[in-house]
Amino acid sequence: MARRTLIRACVLFCMAAGWGLPVSVWAKGGGPLAQVAPGVYVRPGAVQDATATNDDAIANIGFIIGHDAVAVIDPGGSAGDGAWLRARIKATTGLPIRYLIYTHVHPDHVLGAVAFADDHPVVVAHARFAAAWGERGAFYRQGLARILGGDLAQAGAKAGDALPPTEAVDTAADVDLGGRILHVAAYGAAHTDSDLTVYDGQTRTLWAGDLLFQGRIPALDGSLTGWLAVLGQLMALPAVRVVPGHGPAQLPWPAGAADEERYLTTLARDIRTLLKNGGDIDAAAATVARSERGRWKLFDAYNGRNAITAFKQLEWEDPS
Amino acid sequence: MKSRLFALVLLSILTAPLFARAEDPAADAARWQDLRQTLFAAHTLTPAKGQIALDAPDRALDAALVPVTLTLDPKLALKALYLVVDNNPAPLVGTFHFGPAAVPAQVKTRIRVDAYTHMHAVAETTDGRWFVTERYIKAAGGCSAPATKDAALAMERLGQMRLKMVADGPAGLPKGAVTAQLLISHPNYNGMQMDQVTRNYTPARFVRDITVKSGAALVFQLEADISLSEDPAITFSYRPQGPLAITVRDSTDATFSHTFPGDDKG
Numbered sequence: 001m002a003r004r005t006l007i008r009a010c011v012l013f014c015m016a017a018g019w020g021l022p023v024s025v026w027a028k029g030g031g032p033l034a035q036v037a038p039g040v041y042v043r044p045g046a047v048q049d050a051t052a053t054n055d056d057a058i059a060n061i062g063f064i065i066g067h068d069a070v071a072v073i074d075p076g077g078s079a080g081d082g083a084w085l086r087a088r089i090k091a092t093t094g095l096p097i098r099y100l101i102y103t104h105v106h107p108d109h110v111l112g113a114v115a116f117a118d119d120h121p122v123v124v125a126h127a128r129f130a131a132a133w134g135e136r137g138a139f140y141r142q143g144l145a146r147i148l149g150g151d152l153a154q155a156g157a158k159a160g161d162a163l164p165p166t167e168a169v170d171t172a173a174d175v176d177l178g179g180r181i182l183h184v185a186a187y188g189a190a191h192t193d194s195d196l197t198v199y200d201g202q203t204r205t206l207w208a209g210d211l212l213f214q215g216r217i218p219a220l221d222g223s224l225t226g227w228l229a230v231l232g233q234l235m236a237l238p239a240v241r242v243v244p245g246h247g248p249a250q251l252p253w254p255a256g257a258a259d260e261e262r263y264l265t266t267l268a269r270d271i272r273t274l275l276k277n278g279g280d281i282d283a284a285a286a287t288v289a290r291s292e293r294g295r296w297k298l299f300d301a302y303n304g305r306n307a308i309t310a311f312k313q314l315e316w317e318d319p320s
Numbered sequence: 321m322k323s324r325l326f327a328l329v330l331l332s333i334l335t336a337p338l339f340a341r342a343e344d345p346a347a348d349a350a351r352w353q354d355l356r357q358t359l360f361a362a363h364t365l366t367p368a369k370g371q372i373a374l375d376a377p378d379r380a381l382d383a384a385l386v387p388v389t390l391t392l393d394p395k396l397a398l399k400a401l402y403l404v405v406d407n408n409p410a411p412l413v414g415t416f417h418f419g420p421a422a423v424p425a426q427v428k429t430r431i432r433v434d435a436y437t438h439m440h441a442v443a444e445t446t447d448g449r450w451f452v453t454e455r456y457i458k459a460a461g462g463c464s465a466p467a468t469k470d471a472a473l474a475m476e477r478l479g480q481m482r483l484k485m486v487a488d489g490p491a492g493l494p495k496g497a498v499t500a501q502l503l504i505s506h507p508n509y510n511g512m513q514m515d516q517v518t519r520n521y522t523p524a525r526f527v528r529d530i531t532v533k534s535g536a537a538l539v540f541q542l543e544a545d546i547s548l549s550e551d552p553a554i555t556f557s558y559r560p561q562g563p564l565a566i567t568v569r570d571s572t573d574a575t576f577s578h579t580f581p582g583d584d585k586g
Contacts, residue, residue, distance in 0.1 A: 106463040128471065136465040139434070189470035221463060223470050278487050280555075281430070282387050285377075305381040305460065309469060312385060312551065315503065316482065 033088050034249040036241065037203035039065040039180070041092065042249040043085065047216045047297050050077065050108065050147050055158075057081040059108040059210075060245055063089050064200060066177020069098035072121070073198055073207050074245075075112040078144060079160035082112020086119075097121055099175050100163065101184065103209025103245060105132040105194045106221070107140035111160035124175060125165035126186045126194035133162055169196055187211075189223035190230040191245075199237065206239035206253055214247030217296035218260055220267075220306040224313055228264050231257055263292050267306060271314050284311040348438050351406050352454075355440075359404065359412060365442060365452040371396055372453050374441040379458040380433045383466040385549045386457065390427045390441050394492045397446040398424040405547055407437035409510065413547040419538025421558050423497040426490035428555035432466035432547050435459050468550050474507035479576035481505070481566055489557055501555040502532070504568055504576070510546035527552055529569040535562025 031044045042062040050056040056077030063072045063085070070089055076082040089097060097119040102110050104126070110133075113123070126132075145155035167173065175182040175198075183199040191210045198207040210219070211230060220227065234242075235254035242253040270288035279287070285304035293299050356365065375389040392398060401416040401424065413431050418424050436459050443451045468474055482503040489499030508526045526546045532539040539558040558564075568576045 108463070131471065132467070135467040139465045139467070140463070189473065193468075193470050193472065219463065221469060223473070226470075280387075280428075280486075281385075281553075282389070285381055305464060308382045308385055308387075312469070312549075316477070316505070316551075 031249070033062070033092075036243065036250040037200070037205050040200060040203055040205050040243075041065075041088075042243050043088070044249045045077070045108070045246060047246070049298070049301065050144060052148050055080045055148070056108055056111065056144055057084070058246070059106075060243060060247070060249065061085055061109065061112070062207075062243070063097075064177065064180070064182060064198075064207075065093050065095060066180035068095065068178025070095050071099035071101055071175055071177055071182060071198075072097060072116065073101045073243075074103050074109040074209065075100055075116055076160075077108035078111050078148065079114050079158055080112075082115030082160060085112060086115045098177070099124055101175065101182075101196070101198055102126070102129060102162070102165070102194075103196055103198075103207070103211075104192045105129055105136060106192065106210065107144060109209070109245070110162040111140065111144065113163040114160045117163060121163075122167055123163050123165045124167045124169060124173065124184060124196075126196045127168040127170045128194045129165050130168065132192070132194045137162060187230045187233075188226050190227035191218070191220070192222045195222070195230070197234065199239065204238060204240045205243065205250075206234065206237055206241070207243045208234060208245060210245030212242055212244040212247075212251075212257065213260055214244045214251055214256060215297055216246040217292075217299050217302045218263055218306070219302050220264075220309045222309075224264060224268055224310040228261070228268070231261055231264070259295070263289065263296070266292055267310050268314065271307065271310050272317075274311070275315060275317075281308060281311045281315075284308060348406065352438060352440065355404060355406060355411055359402070360442065360450065363444075363450045365450045368443070368451040368453040371451040372401075372441055372443045374439060374453050374455050376439065376455060376457055378456075380460045380464070383433050383460045383464045384469065385430050386433045387428065387430050388439070391490065392424050392426065392443060394423070394425045394494070396424075396443065398422075398443060399446045400444040401427065402440075402442040402444070403429075403431070404440040404442070405431060405433055405437055406440065407435045408432070408547045409434065410545045410547055412545060414542050414544040417541045417543070419533075419540060421534040421537035421539045421561055423493060423557040423559060424540075425493055425497075425557050426499075426555070428501075428553075430549040430553050432549055433457055433459060434466055468507055468509070471507065474505065474550055477505035478507070479505065479568070479574070481568075481576070481578045483564065483566075483580040486555060493557055494559075497557050497559050499555065499557045500564070501553060502530075502566060504530070504552045504566075506550070506552060506568070506570065508546065508548055508550050508552065524571055526571050527568055528571050529567075530554070531567045532556070532558075533565045534558050534560055537561050539564075 033043045045058040046054045061074040061076050076085050100121045100123045102125040141159045144159040148158045169186040173184045186196045239253040241250045242256050267289045284307040288307045371393045373391040380386045403413040404411050440454045484501045486499040527544050530542040564580045566578050
């Protein structure tokens with residue numbers, strides 16, 4: 001069996017090498033694939049922004065195997081990242097890849113989907129995903145193409161693309177992998193306005209996507225108050241472990257929410273204070289949540305932007 | 321005006337590089353020459369020396385919301401103010417036409433920035449002089465797209481307004497002038513967003529016109545476009561002459577009006 005898997009992996013490696021795609025057991029940017037629970041595999045992403053070197057393999061991506069089929073949860077940050085993940089799946093199981101699930105609209109999670117086009121998967125996403133991708137997809141692909149470099153056609157192909165969703169989730173849906181049912185839940189605006197989570201009841205594993213960051217500073221691109229509310233809901237789930245969107249392959253749950261909850265709460269508190277004192281949005285970027293500096297990687301790259309997004313939301317609250 | 325807008329959009333489609341290089345001074349200069357010709361052909365633009373200043377972050381932290389501040393010499397009798405973001409799909413962000421109740425010492429707003437780009441502010445005085453100033457802005461990285469943050473909320477709150485009096489207004493305001501910030505809830509959809517499933521474009525719906533009057537006197541009228549941020553925000557100074565009446569018209573001709581008792585000195 002192991003021998004057969006090895007042969008299959010070799011064949012795939014040669015095929016992939018022939019296409020010029022990066023395939024090794026180590027992802028270009030992130031750590032190696034980890035089995036965090038029976039049948040649940042996660043590749044932690046590099047704690048960096050996208051570069052030509054890391055091939056945008058910066059998000060936690062992976063898959064869950066049932067009796068009959070495989071579901072990919074976030075297919076990766078580029079065509080190469082997606083191809084790497086697909087090769088790892090093929091080296092792990094002979095079962096068909098029947099589902100792609102997008103946790104949200106960000107490019108580091110979905111641009112690898114092109115690598116799965118030949119599997120003709122059911123593509124499960126938030127009901128808001130298609131419109132959000134319409135608004136952002138071209139911008140994301142051009143941005144990553146610029147980073148990955150090379151000539152235009154090459155860079156565009158390397159950047160990848162999302163496959164269009166075929167199943168839009170309004171509130172909840174089940175994904176049946178045969179003997180294993182994944183519960184998909186969709187939320188109002190939080191990290192983005194197209195967030196969904198996957199819960200595997202069999203192993204009590206919550207796949208949180210970017211609703212949970214650990215180590216890397218959370219990036220707010222939706223609603224701060226919405227995110228705090230959703231985090232509260234997730235903490236009430238009977239999960240014993242969580243797969244964050246960025247950070248280690250797994251964390252204990254709900255203990256793993258503590259850092260993010262503290263950061264988001266601090267951000268909200270500081271901005272409400274700034275608003276009360278008549279401060280403007282220009283000041284927010286430089287002044288709020290400074291106590292969190294040193295506790296997060298990439299703090300300087302994202303805290304200012306989080307402040308702007310949060311300020312824009314909270315300035316509409318009635319003064320308390 | 322409509323044909324000029326069309327010409328601008330066409331110009332930007334024809335000339336904007338598909339994969340904009342990070343910095344290309346020659347291309348940037350050529351683009352501004354094209355825009356200047358299209359927008360201000362008949363006028364000589366004098367580089368500003370203190371008449372007008374344009375402030376924005378060097379790097380856009382959030383491409384969807386870049387705060388910009390236009391500071392003007394309060395002694396200048398200002399007729400209009402133009403804000404141009406050279407590499408945006410619709411480069412002319414907005415034109416402020418000032419009325420008798422305006423104190424055009426400083427104007428702040430928030431805009432979308434698509435790429436590494438020059439920005440230009442052009443001031444037109446009542447005696448026919450034109451001044452220009454420019455600044456360069458680097459785009460944000462990663463997942464910062466010039467897009468809607470919360471589409472559901474944007475529609476739910478459509479047309480609502482807030483007025484906040486600003487205690488720390490710009491320096492050099494004449495006696496009796498006050499500063500206020502106007503917030504308007506509106507998604508400002510640019511109509512370039514294609515739904516991947518339906519292959520339909522989200523219809524454009526953006527704020528076209530904001531008219532602000534104090535009593536019977538005009539403070540300003542802003543002709544706006546798709547480059548204003550979602551939920552447009554404008555900070556301005558004026559001489560209160562009665563309640564502050566706001567009328568907003570969007571590209572679907574929906575009109576939203578609100579009158580704030582205002583007049584208090586904050």
